[in-house]
Structures are given as C-alpha cells and as structure tokens.
Amino acid sequence: MSQQFTIGTLNDIPQMGATTVETPNGRYAIFRTRNDDVFALRDQCPHKQGPLSQGIVAGNIVICPLHNWRIDLTSGKVQAPDSGCVNTLPIEAQADGTLILTLAD
Amino acid sequence: MKKKLVCIGNGMAGMRTVEEILKLEPDMYEISVFGEEPHENYNRILLSPVLAGEKTIDDIILNSAEWYTENNITLYKNEKVVEIDRIRNQVKGENGTVLDYDRLLVATGSTAFIIPVPGHQLEGVIGFRDIKDVNTMLSAAKTGKNAVVIGGGLLGLEAANGLRKQGMSVTVVHLLDTLMERQLDKTAASLLKRSLEDTGLNFKMEAQTEEILGTDGKVSAVKFKDGSTVDADLVVMAVGIRPNINLAQQAGLQCERGILVDDTLQTYDPKIYAIGECVQHRGQVYGLVAPLFEQAKVCANHLVDLGYSRYEGSVTSTKLKVTGIDLFSAGNFTGTDNSEDIIFQDPSIGVYKKLVIEDDKIIGAVLYGATLDGSWYFQLMRDETDISAMRDKLLFGQAHLGDSGHGDEDHILTMPDDAEVCGCNGVCKGDIVDAIVKKNLFTLDDVRAHTKASNSCGSCTALVEQLLASTLGNDYSASPAHKPLCKCTDLTHDEVKDAIIEKKLTSIHDVFEALDWKTPDGCATCRPALNYYLISTFPNVAEDDSQSRFINERAHGNIQKDGTYSVVPRMWGGVTNPAELRAIADVADKYDVKLVKVTGGQRLDLFGLTKEQLPHIWADLNKAGFVSGHAYGKALRTVKTCVGSEWCRFGTQDSTGMGIKLEKMTWGSWTPHKFKIAVSGCPRNCAEATIKDFGVVAVDSGWELHVGGNGGIKVRVTDLLCKVTTEEEVQEYCGAFMQLYREQAHYLERTAPWIERVGLKYVQEIIVDDAEERKALYERFLASQEISQIDPWAELAKKPESPQFKPLKRIEA
Numbered sequence: 001m002s003q004q005f006t007i008g009t010l011n012d013i014p015q016m017g018a019t020t021v022e023t024p025n026g027r028y029a030i031f032r033t034r035n036d037d038v039f040a041l042r043d044q045c046p047h048k049q050g051p052l053s054q055g056i057v058a059g060n061i062v063i064c065p066l067h068n069w070r071i072d073l074t075s076g077k078v079q080a081p082d083s084g085c086v087n088t089l090p091i092e093a094q095a096d097g098t099l100i101l102t103l104a105d
Numbered sequence: 106m107k108k109k110l111v112c113i114g115n116g117m118a119g120m121r122t123v124e125e126i127l128k129l130e131p132d133m134y135e136i137s138v139f140g141e142e143p144h145e146n147y148n149r150i151l152l153s154p155v156l157a158g159e160k161t162i163d164d165i166i167l168n169s170a171e172w173y174t175e176n177n178i179t180l181y182k183n184e185k186v187v188e189i190d191r192i193r194n195q196v197k198g199e200n201g202t203v204l205d206y207d208r209l210l211v212a213t214g215s216t217a218f219i220i221p222v223p224g225h226q227l228e229g230v231i232g233f234r235d236i237k238d239v240n241t242m243l244s245a246a247k248t249g250k251n252a253v254v255i256g257g258g259l260l261g262l263e264a265a266n267g268l269r270k271q272g273m274s275v276t277v278v279h280l281l282d283t284l285m286e287r288q289l290d291k292t293a294a295s296l297l298k299r300s301l302e303d304t305g306l307n308f309k310m311e312a313q314t315e316e317i318l319g320t321d322g323k324v325s326a327v328k329f330k331d332g333s334t335v336d337a338d339l340v341v342m343a344v345g346i347r348p349n350i351n352l353a354q355q356a357g358l359q360c361e362r363g364i365l366v367d368d369t370l371q372t373y374d375p376k377i378y379a380i381g382e383c384v385q386h387r388g389q390v391y392g393l394v395a396p397l398f399e400q401a402k403v404c405a406n407h408l409v410d411l412g413y414s415r416y417e418g419s420v421t422s423t424k425l426k427v428t429g430i431d432l433f434s435a436g437n438f439t440g441t442d443n444s445e446d447i448i449f450q451d452p453s454i455g456v457y458k459k460l461v462i463e464d465d466k467i468i469g470a471v472l473y474g475a476t477l478d479g480s481w482y483f484q485l486m487r488d489e490t491d492i493s494a495m496r497d498k499l500l501f502g503q504a505h506l507g508d509s510g511h512g513d514e515d516h517i518l519t520m521p522d523d524a525e526v527c528g529c530n531g532v533c534k535g536d537i538v539d540a541i542v543k544k545n546l547f548t549l550d551d552v553r554a555h556t557k558a559s560n561s562c563g564s565c566t567a568l569v570e571q572l573l574a575s576t577l578g579n580d581y582s583a584s585p586a587h588k589p590l591c592k593c594t595d596l597t598h599d600e601v602k603d604a605i606i607e608k609k610l611t612s613i614h615d616v617f618e619a620l621d622w623k624t625p626d627g628c629a630t631c632r633p634a635l636n637y638y639l640i641s642t643f644p645n646v647a648e649d650d651s652q653s654r655f656i657n658e659r660a661h662g663n664i665q666k667d668g669t670y671s672v673v674p675r676m677w678g679g680v681t682n683p684a685e686l687r688a689i690a691d692v693a694d695k696y697d698v699k700l701v702k703v704t705g706g707q708r709l710d711l712f713g714l715t716k717e718q719l720p721h722i723w724a725d726l727n728k729a730g731f732v733s734g735h736a737y738g739k740a741l742r743t744v745k746t747c748v749g750s751e752w753c754r755f756g757t758q759d760s761t762g763m764g765i766k767l768e769k770m771t772w773g774s775w776t777p778h779k780f781k782i783a784v785s786g787c788p789r790n791c792a793e794a795t796i797k798d799f800g801v802v803a804v805d806s807g808w809e810l811h812v813g814g815n816g817g818i819k820v821r822v823t824d825l826l827c828k829v830t831t832e833e834e835v836q837e838y839c840g841a842f843m844q845l846y847r848e849q850a851h852y853l854e855r856t857a858p859w860i861e862r863v864g865l866k867y868v869q870e871i872i873v874d875d876a877e878e879r880k881a882l883y884e885r886f887l888a889s890q891e892i893s894q895i896d897p898w899a900e901l902a903k904k905p906e907s908p909q910f911k912p913l914k915r916i917e918a
C-alpha cells in the first residue's frame with residue numbers, strides 16, 4: 001500500500017532550487033526546476049552521501065555540492081562518466097500548487 | 106524534411122565537424138560521408154606508434170561502424186568522389202553513387218608529396234600518410250633489410266624510428282644540415298640527431314636525391330647527386346604534403362595552395378564549406394590537428410545556422426612522437442630583427458631551452474630534454490603576457506616562480522607507470538595513458554571526465570597535458586587559445602563580460618538568450634560566473650541569483666563531508682579579547698559544537714552545526730558583536746597580522762592596527778576568487794604576507810606592498826608592487842588593487858594566475874604610475890563597499906523558519 005502526503009506548495013521551493021522532507025525512510029530532497037517540474041530524490045549522493053538538496057540545479061540535473069557528481073532528477077541516475085543511482089519517489093504539483101508526495105510502505 | 110549534408114573525406118577534420126554538428130543539432134541534417142580509404146575514421150596521428158609496434162590499428166579507430174549507424178550517417182567508404190556539380194548541387198562517387206546536397210563539406214586532407222625523380226614509380230617507393238602505407242612498411246620490414254627515408258622532418262623521423270624498431274637498418278636523408286628545420290634551431294636539431302644516432306639511426310645530411318635505382322621494377326638503392334648510393338628495399342618519401350584540391354578546382358572553387366575559406370570556413374560557394382588540411386585560411390595552410398579541431402567547432406556552428414563564432418587562425422606547437430625523446434617547439438623560434446633569445450644549455454644532462462622574446466613577449470620556444478614547461482610558455486605566448494618582471498626566472502620554469510606543485514617531475518617519459526600524477530584522486534600515470542589510448546581521448550576535459558585526474562585541485566594539469574602530448578604527439582591537448590567559459594558556450598570569459606556591458610544584460614537568462622547559450626539553464630560552471638559578472642558590472646541593477654551560487658555562499662557557512670556546516674565569525678586582524686572568547690564559548694556549549702579550531706587564517710571555527718541551527722547561532726553571535734567571517738565566499742577572507750611595533754622587539758610599524766584598518770575597509774567585498782591580506786611588522790614576515798593576494802610588510806621607512814601571492818596548491822611568492830610611506834597610502838593602493846582585480850580578472854581566477862596572465866608591469870602601470878587611475882579605482886571600491894558591508898548573517902538570522910533552513914515537512918512513521 002502506498003500513502004499520499006501533502007507536503008507544502010510549489011512556492012515553498014525556489015525555482016532551480018530544493019527543500020527537504022523528513023520521511024520514515026530518511027530525508028528526501030524536493031526539487032523544483034525552472035519549468036516548475038517537481039522531483040523527489042533521496043537526499044543522499046551515492047558517491048559519499050552528499051546532501052543533493054544543497055546542489056546547483058540546471059535543467060533536469062542536480063550537481064552534488066561535495067564533489068560535483070551529476071544526477072538526473074527524472075530517473076535518479078548518476079550521469080556518465082560516474083555511475084550509480086538515487087532512489088526517487090512519485091511527487092505531483094496540483095493545479096493550485098499543492099505538492100503531493102507518495103510514500104510506499 | 107531534413108536538409109542533406111554531404112561530407113567528402115572521412116578523415117579527422119571532416120568527422121570532427123560532424124561530431125560537433127551532432128552535439129549542437131543532432132536532427133538537422135541527413136548526413137552522408139564519402140571516404141576514399143576502406144576504413145572508418147581513424148586517428149592518423151597514431152600511425153607512427155602503430156608502425157613502431159606500440160599500438161595496433163584497432164587501437165586507433167576513432168569512429169566505429171556502429172557509431173555511423175547509431176547516428177544515422179551513411180558512410181560510402183572505399184569510394185572516391187570524382188565530381189562536384191555545383192549547378193545541380195550533386196556529388197558523384199567513382200562507384201556510381203550520386204547524392205544531392207543542401208550543404209557540402211569538403212574535407213579531403215592532403216597527400217604525401219612524392220619527388221618526381223627517375224625511379225619514383227618503382228614498387229617499394231611510398232609516402233607516409235595512411236593505413237595502406239603502414240601496412241606496406243610493415244611487410245617490407247618482414248622481408249627487406251634496408252630502408253631509406255627521404256626527409257628529416259617530423260614525419261620522416263617518426264617513420265624512420267618505426268622502421269628501425271621493426272628491425273630494419275634505416276638511413277635518413279635530408280637536404281639541409283638541420284633536422285626538423287621548421288620546428289628546431291641548429292642546436293636543438295644537433296642534440297636530436299645525436300640521440301637518434303644513439304638509437305641506431307643513420308643520417309645522410311645535405312644530400313640531394315638524384316635517382317631511385319631498381320631491379321625487376323622493385324627499388325634497390327638510392328643514388329645521390331654526389332654519386333654515392335645507399336642500398337634500399339624500401340624508400341619512404343616524407344618531404345612534405347600537398348593539399349587535395351583537385352576536386353574543388355575542377356568544380357571552379359577558388360584555390361591557391363589550398364581551398365580558400367573565410368573566417369566561417371565557407372568557400373566562395375555559399376553552400377560549400379571546407380575544412381582541414383585541404384584549406385587555406387588567411388594565407389595559412391595547417392598540417393596539425395589542433396587547428397583543424399578549432400576550425401571544426403566554428404564550421405559546425407555555421408552549418409547549424411547559429412552563425413556567431415569565428416575562426417581567426419591558430420598558433421601551433423609541435424612534439425615529436427619518438428619514445429624517449431622529449432622535444433617541444435612553438436611559434437617563431439628563429440626570431441626577427443627585433444627579437445632576442447634567452448638560452449639555457451646543459452650538455453651533460455642533454456637539456457636545451459631557448460625562448461625568443463620580442464617587445465617583452467614570448468614569440469617562440471624550443472625545448473629539448475626538459476619540456477614540462479612547454480605548455481606554460483605556450484600559454485604565455487598566446488596570452489601575449491608581458492614577461493619583463495619574471496624574465497630572469499623564466500627559463501627555469503614555472504616551478505621557480507614558486508610552484509611547488511610538481512616542479513621536479515620533469516621527464517614525464519621516464520616516470521614509471523605507477524607514479525601518482527593526481528594526488529587528490531589517486532590516479533597514476535599508467536591509468537591516464539591507458540585511458541587516452543583505449544578511450545580515444547583528445548582533450549584535458551576528456552581525461553578529467555574519464556580518469557578524474559586533474560579534476561579536483563588542478564595542480565597536476567600541466568603533467569596531464571604533457572601526458573596527452575607525449576601519448577598523442579602534439580599540442581591538441583593544450584587548452585585552445587580561445588578558451589570557452591564552459592561547455593555551454595563557445596565564448597570566452599572576456600567575450601561574455603564585454604557582451605554583458607555592451608548589451609546591458611542584467612539577468613542570467615538575458616545572457617543565455619542574447620548569447621545563444623547551448624543549454625537552457627547553463628551549468629554549475631557558467632551560472633556562478635555569470636552571476637558574479639552581472640552583479641559586479643551592475644551592482645544595483647542586476648539581481649543576485651542565489652540559485653547560481655555554490656551552497657557555501659547560499660548558506661553562508663562551509664559545508665562539511667557529513668553535510669553539517671562550520672561557522673567562522675570575523676575576528677578583526679586576528680585580535681580578540683576575553684569577552685569575545687567567553688561569548689564564543691557560550692555559543693559552543695549552547696549548540697553542542699563538535700570542534701572548536703583555530704584556523705590557518707587566525708580565527709576560530711565552530712564545527713558540526715546542522716542547517717537548522719545556523720540562523721539561531723548567527724543570531725547569538727550577532728548579539729555578541731560578531732559578523733560573518735565570509736570563510737565560504739569568493740570574497741575578502743582574512744587579514745592576518747603579526748604583533749608588530751606595539752609589542753615585538755623588532756617591530757617597525759603597528760602592523761596589527763594596520764591590518765584591522767584594512768579589514769574594516771575591505772570586509773564584505775565580493776571578488777572573482779577569494780582574496781587574502783596580511784600585514785607583517787618587519788621583514789621577518791611572521792604574518793606570511795608574501796604569499797597573500799595583497800601583502801604588506803612594514804619597514805623602517807614605511808610599507809612595502811606585495812601582490813599576487815598564493816599559498817594553496819601552487820605556492821607563489823608575491824611580486825613587489827611598490828613602497829609607500831603612510832597608512833592612508835596603504836589603504837588607497839590596497840583598495841585600488843582589489844578593484845582592478847574585481848573588474849578585470851576572470852571568475853575563479855585568483856590574483857596569482859591573473860598577474861601571471863596580464864603581467865606585473867601592466868598592474869604597476871595602472872596602480873603605481875597612474876595616480877589618477879589609482880584614485881578612480883579606489884573611489885569605485887569605496888562606493889561599492891557602501892552597499893556590500895551588510896552582514897549576511899544578520900539578514901538571514903531573521904528568517905529561521907524559512908524552508909531554506911528547515912525541512913518543509915516531517916512525515917512520521
């Protein structure tokens with residue numbers, strides 16, 4: 001069973017920025033791109049656990065603040081030449097901007 | 106419908122252009138390629154190591170058959186184009202293929218020139234140009250004993266070295282008395298000749314070939330004008346190359362030595378572009394790949410209708426790819442009427458270096474036996490840096506300007522494979538060479554991406570560039586003369602800065618639009634740079650985009666490996682008192698600080714704070730009178746001082762007081778990179794002022810001002826700017842210097858590399874010689890300080906509930 005949570009609204013996150021949400025499975029980074037797409041990724045870089053929520057966002061990529069690995073927000077995949085992946089969660093922005101995060105349990 | 110692009114020539118320049126097009130507009134063209142050779146595109150440069158038995162043909166393929174399929178490129182290999190029909194816009198291949206084109210790219214390269222002496226058509230007389238030639242040489246080496254190479258230039262020597270390694274007895278014949286006369290002066294050439302003789306090559310200098318003798322249609326010997334002969338089972342002619350222009354000439358395109366092209370690589374027919382060794386640009390025909398790759402970028406830019414970049418010609422440098430020989434040459438090494446040479450020569454260790462200087466700038470260089478500084482000299486040459494201030498140390502290399510990085514590791518060729526090149530990422534020489542060869546890497550960026558070497562602190566960059574050069578054989582690893590700001594644009598830092606001023610651009614997205622950025626949001630390299638240029642150019646107008654700053658600058662703290670932050674309050678001139686120390690102790694207790702440490706910048710660092718705690722601890726520190734120390738910023742960091750005349754028995758002036766004055770004046774200012782100041786009370790220099798961006802050393806009669814020092818990765822000792830007498834002068838010169846640096850340096854360029862690029866003399870002319878300009882700079886500095894001396898902590902401490910610091914929500918189990 002999965003469960004949905006209202007976590008806030010789009011305006012809580014700066015464009016090309018991120019915030020975080022604590023979940024029972026650890027901290028997730030919630031990103032907002034310049035096109036107002038939102039993504040939820042585990043706030044932990046597969047390299048050395050850097051907090052991805054603190055990185056620079058460009059297009060659909062976040063650049064880890066610790067050693068610059070590049071992670072694709074849509075898939076959670078680390079971009080070549082590095083490799084690895086980050087867990088993602090389904091998240092949706094409703095017409096009024098409300099953000100709904102889905103947690104599987 | 107897609108437009109049709111046809112490329113004639115499946116070589117290095119043509120395919121590089123196609124790759125650049127695919128990067129920019131993968132779907133714009135339906136692409137077809139004709140190649141006369143029966144192969145996919147390969148790395149022609151590496152034919153020499155293939156001949157020497159150090160690599161195989163498979164190792165040097167650049168674009169595999171799968172690459173052409175994956176990118177929907179139709180390759181007609183083994184088919185020579187025999188006609189360009191410019192009226193019908195068609196090309197015809199010798200096997201009957203006829204293709205229409207909307208745009209045509211001519212990249213036919215060149216052919217080895219065969220001297221038409223009697224006997225030149227005999228079997229066993231060849232050039233050195235392609236895989237077929239190498240195969241002929243390899244089979245000749247199996248059956249024959251003697252080889253003659255005509256031509257003692259780069260190609261001839263590489264051919265001779267390869268054939269010798271294949272077991273042949275080789276004689277190199279050269280018309281002149283100097284080998285590689287287009288790259289070397291007499292001294293270097295004779296050193297080279299001696300080393301090659303030691304490996305077993307024979308030379309016949311100042312010899313003119315009269316005839317090639319043969320039996321049964323096969324070559325048997327070479328006869329010279331002086332009557333002598335040398336036996337030969339194989340003759341390799343390496344006397345020069347001729348651009349392949351026949352096809353273009355027949356089609357009526359304007360040609361001289363090569364096909365004439367303009368700065369966009371367009372020929373006289375606007376539908377036809379040409380590129381590579383077959384073209385002539387501003388009177389110049391190139392025979393090395395670095396310029397061709399620069400051309401490819403520009404040509405692709407125009408073929409996909411972007412239309413903004415220009416090719417303005419290239420400065421080239423050369424390396425000889427003969428294992429064990431270390432040689433570098435660039436520019437005008439013979440000199441002009443007004444130039445002078447500076448020379449270092451030590452025959453006992455086989456080292457020779459010559460720099461040709463004109464108007465205080467390097468215009469040419471020849472290095473033999475010690476080439477580590479080749480790329481540095483090349484850079485100084487292309488940047489046209491005024492070298493008068495470092496002239497006396499120039500020949501000893503960058504190491505002697507204070508670079509403690511890797512100064513001793515010369516002779517990269519003799520470094521063992523397991524020698525560590527990159528200390529940050531633990532990458533050895535062998536890993537790098539392997540990656541260059543196996544993954545076909547051409548540039549420093551490629552090597553960084555694939556091996557991580559030189560990807561962190563960058564102090565091994567010169568070594569990696571040398572490894573690229575010695576593995577691949579020339580300078581095309583070297584950073585291009587016009588180094589783009591990042592991969593999102595072809596424009597340089599300076600071009601972008603100028604455009605911001607000219608077009609009055611005030612936001613990052615304006616820049617992206619006005620300058621045709623290749624990526625919609627830029628990247629982590631260009632966004633912080635643009636943000637800096639915008640706010641430093643239009644301080645009150647352009648908005649500071651915090652999403653384009655690194656996390657430390659956004660969070661006004663330093664992120665640590667575990668994601669916590671450290672907090673460094675400012676401690677003016679490194680001076681504190683019991684009340685401040687008590688306040689810090691209280692704060693440390695209250696927030697359960699994990700470590701309190703005295704930093705290398707003379708203040709206290711509090712470690713292990715979570716992001717949520719930051720606004721609270723800042724509020725408490727503010728209350729005790731502290732402001733941010735900007736330990737995270739591209740900004741003024743610290744002003745280090747020593748005790749000075751107030752206490753020290755040697756002190757000549759009040760260095761502590763001077764330091765505090767300077768820190769009060771300069772704190773809060775943002776700069777292209779971090780900026781550090783120190784003030785010492787006497788020449789014993791306890792504050793280490795001579796490795797700071799701006800260093801002040803007190804002497805009995807006043808203050809010595811030093812600039813461009815750097816501890817860090819490459820230690821660089823400051824240059825003496827000048828001497829002044831009053832404290833007010835120290836402040837004025839300091840502010841003016843900082844302002845000049847802020848306005849003119851590239852983002853992330855510290856004062857040390859900036860001064861090495863522009864030359865000390867340039868800075869002195871403005872700051873020391875021109876009082877009016879100095880005052881103007883100083884005033885601009887003070888004016889901008891009025892709006893920058895706002896404590897960022899105080900601002901942010903007001904919003905502890907902002908989702909910048911706190912999780913947006915906590916979901917309980």
Ligand code: SRM
Pocket residue numbers: 663664665671673702703704705706707708710736742743745781796797814815816817818819855
């Ligand atoms: C804290 C401190 C070490 C210490 O415990 O003493 C320190 C810590 C860091 N230094 Fe430093 N440097 C510190 C003094 C120095 C000094 C000594 C000095 O300032 O007198 C130097 C050499 C002097 C110089 O800069 O020329 C120094 C040369 C560097 C460099 C190399 C810079 C260069 O131009 O080569 C880097 C890397 C960089 O900036 O790219 C660096 C980078 C860093 C970073 C920011 C690395 C990073 O990106 O995380 C470290 C931040 C740790 C943190 O969170 O606090 N640090 N660093 C010192 C802070 C001084 C302060 O009070 O602000």
Ligand SMILES: Cc1cc2nc3c(=O)[nH]c(=O)nc-3n(C[C@H](O)[C@H](O)[C@H](O)COP(=O)(O)OP(=O)(O)OC[C@H]3O[C@@H](n4cnc5c(N)ncnc54)[C@H](O)[C@@H]3O)c2cc1C
Pocket residue numbers: 113114115116117118119139140141142149150151152153184185186187212213214215233234235260349352380381382383391392393394395397424426577578579580581
């Ligand atoms: C042995 C050797 C060593 C070298 N070493 C170095 C070095 O260390 N550093 C360096 O910078 N440079 C070096 N070079 C030079 C470098 O290889 C050339 O500058 C580069 O390959 C030129 O690229 P290009 O595309 O203009 O020509 P090419 O690579 O020669 O490509 C042209 C292609 O077009 C084909 N072609 C020609 N006419 C037709 C036609 N009518 N129809 C169809 N196809 C046609 C040719 O067969 C060829 O394959 C070396 C060259 C050689 C031969």
Ligand code: SF4
Pocket residue numbers: none
């Ligand atoms: S504080 Fe400076 S020297 Fe020490 S580990 Fe960090 S970056 Fe390296």
Ligand code: FES
Pocket residue numbers: 045046047048049050064065066067068069
């Ligand atoms: S922890 Fe993310 S790149 Fe190292």
